[in-house]
Amino acid sequence: MEQHAHDLVVIGAGPGGYQAAIRAAQLGMNVGVVEKDASLGGTCLNVGCIPSKALLESSEIYSEASHGVFAQHGVRTGTVELDLAAMLKRKEQVVKALTTGIAGLFKKHKITRYSGLGRFAGPTRVQVAAGDGVAFELTAKHVLIATGSKPASLPGVELDGDRVGTSTEALCYREVPGHLVVIGAGYIGLELGSVWRRLGAKVSVVEFLDRILPGMDSEMASEAQKVFAKQGLEFHLGRRVTGARSDGDGAVVEMEGAEPIRCDRVLVAVGRLPYTEGLALDAAGLATDARGRIPVDAHWQTSVPGVHAIGDVIAGPMLAHKAEEEGVAVAEWIGTGWSHVNYETIPGVCYTNPEFATVGKTEDALKAEGIPYRKGSFPFRANARARTLNQLEGRVKILAHEHTDRVLGIHIFGPRAGELIAEATLAMEVGASSEDIARTCHAHPTLPEVLREAALAVDGRPLNI
Ligand code: NAI
Numbered sequence: 001m002e003q004h005a006h007d008l009v010v011i012g013a014g015p016g017g018y019q020a021a022i023r024a025a026q027l028g029m030n031v032g033v034v035e036k037d038a039s040l041g042g043t044c045l046n047v048g049c050i051p052s053k054a055l056l057e058s059s060e061i062y063s064e065a066s067h068g069v070f071a072q073h074g075v076r077t078g079t080v081e082l083d084l085a086a087m088l089k090r091k092e093q094v095v096k097a098l099t100t101g102i103a104g105l106f107k108k109h110k111i112t113r114y115s116g117l118g119r120f121a122g123p124t125r126v127q128v129a130a131g132d133g134v135a136f137e138l139t140a141k142h143v144l145i146a147t148g149s150k151p152a153s154l155p156g157v158e159l160d161g162d163r164v165g166t167s168t169e170a171l172c173y174r175e176v177p178g179h180l181v182v183i184g185a186g187y188i189g190l191e192l193g194s195v196w197r198r199l200g201a202k203v204s205v206v207e208f209l210d211r212i213l214p215g216m217d218s219e220m221a222s223e224a225q226k227v228f229a230k231q232g233l234e235f236h237l238g239r240r241v242t243g244a245r246s247d248g249d250g251a252v253v254e255m256e257g258a259e260p261i262r263c264d265r266v267l268v269a270v271g272r273l274p275y276t277e278g279l280a281l282d283a284a285g286l287a288t289d290a291r292g293r294i295p296v297d298a299h300w301q302t303s304v305p306g307v308h309a310i311g312d313v314i315a316g317p318m319l320a321h322k323a324e325e326e327g328v329a330v331a332e333w334i335g336t337g338w339s340h341v342n343y344e345t346i347p348g349v350c351y352t353n354p355e356f357a358t359v360g361k362t363e364d365a366l367k368a369e370g371i372p373y374r375k376g377s378f379p380f381r382a383n384a385r386a387r388t389l390n391q392l393e394g395r396v397k398i399l400a401h402e403h404t405d406r407v408l409g410i411h412i413f414g415p416r417a418g419e420l421i422a423e424a425t426l427a428m429e430v431g432a433s434s435e436d437i438a439r440t441c442h443a444h445p446t447l448p449e450v451l452r453e454a455a456l457a458v459d460g461r462p463l464n465i
Contacts, residue, residue: 001134008032009142013042023331043148066080124307157241170192173265286303374400410428420448453465
């Protein structure tokens with residue numbers, strides 16, 4: 001067993017962990033990263049954000065080619081055929097390029113990578129288990145837990161890694177299911193449900209709540225649901241799934257108040273749980289809360305001095321960019337004593353078509369908190385660039401404080417919303433008023449002009465409607 005000493009040992013090389021490692025190395029720390037998987041990048045790069053976005057892109061192209069969108073542009077094609085194997089291969093190539101890129105970054109920043117399962121042997125002692133034994137024992141001034149999350153399941157749902165599976169399996173189906181039942185109308189359910197719908201599956205989405213995309217602005221979510229229904233997603237809202245299992249050559253999903261649904265495959269997308277298995281937290285003197293998360297203070301310090309935690313394993317939205325912000329901030333806190341994450345301006349993006357993006361408070365939250373606000377809204381159909389793209393669904397909604405005009409929330413359902421939310425987030429980060437956005441010159445013709453028009457609409461003076 002080799003012994004090594006580091007200033008910082010990071011457990012987990014997902015977006016939070018690997019960016020923390022790079023920032024710490026930039027600040028002069030000697031950093032080691034322990035990762036149990038062969039490839040770096042964690043869930044996001046290997047079985048999450050990146051492969052799903054690759055498939056969303058490919059499936060959208062297939063859908064456009066098969067539904068006459070190319071023809072509308074005056075592009076004639078012959079018979080359109082799906083080569084699913086090639087589509088999956090491209091996805092794997094995208095993942096490989098990015099994960100090997102992180103290995104390159106580690107080399108550049110002289111970060112030592114340890115392959116194996118990290119577990120505590122004391123508060124600032126980490127063993128790396130590989131094969132049958134302990135390959136390394138690391139001592140560190142600081143340890144950062146960035147072990148992320150794993151898919152959640154439900155009582156009565158028998159995950160078999162095949163017919164009844166999670167997003168991990170749904171990124172690799174070798175053929176298009178005849179009928180896919182998705183449990184949960186959150187981010188994963190809608191994104192991967194969209195992928196397989198576009199590739200030809202019948203897709204039924206069963207959701208416990210009476211709405212889709214919990215946490216997003218409810219008025220906008222209800223508009224989005226209508227658009228997704230037109231695309232062929234079949235919604236069963238207000239239905240609690242009580243069981244799912246493979247059954248003969250298919251699967252069956254049981255729910256309260258309705259007949260069971262027989263289908264070919266089931267995707268369970270009911271949230272994720274913090275991942276702390278095998279970490280031996282008790283050896284460090286740590287314990288999780290009732291929801292399996294590691295409690296931390298405002299500077300990502302756990303109850304044990306020198307041990308920190310970030311990302312999906314602590315409280316807050318389970319989003320890669322939230323973990324990244326925390327990773328950079330915790331490295332700066334350790335290295336300089338200064339850092340900050342503004343949790344009020346963490347955007348969220350669901351990569352459906354159109355995309356749904358959000359930052360700040362929803363209208364529901366403002367009402368619940370009794371905050372006085374004005375709202376401005378502008379549809380993409382009145383925007384020139386959207387028309388040239390032939391993507392006319394959706395709108396931007398801006399919520400600003402009634403008295404100060406400070407922007408409190410921006411919600412976008414429309415083409416490239418995931419890109420547009422960057423302007424909205426920056427506006428909120430600098431404390432912009434809706435008037436600031438309205439008076440910012442926006443290039444024409446561009447989609448961000450919809451943001452400007454929505455900002456003008458807060459004051460009742462949109463120009464193009
Ligand atoms: P989610 O929390 O977004 O949605 C889960 C849904 O399942 C909820 O609507 C919930 O009401 C429903 N549900 C729970 N129990 C149920 C039951 N018994 N029957 C029917 N429905 C039930 O979780 P999801 O989609 O699994 O995503 C997991 C995490 O991954 C999320 O925290 C999300 O933020 C993150 N993620 C982010 C993405 C992005 O940023 N684009 C993409 C994919 C995932």
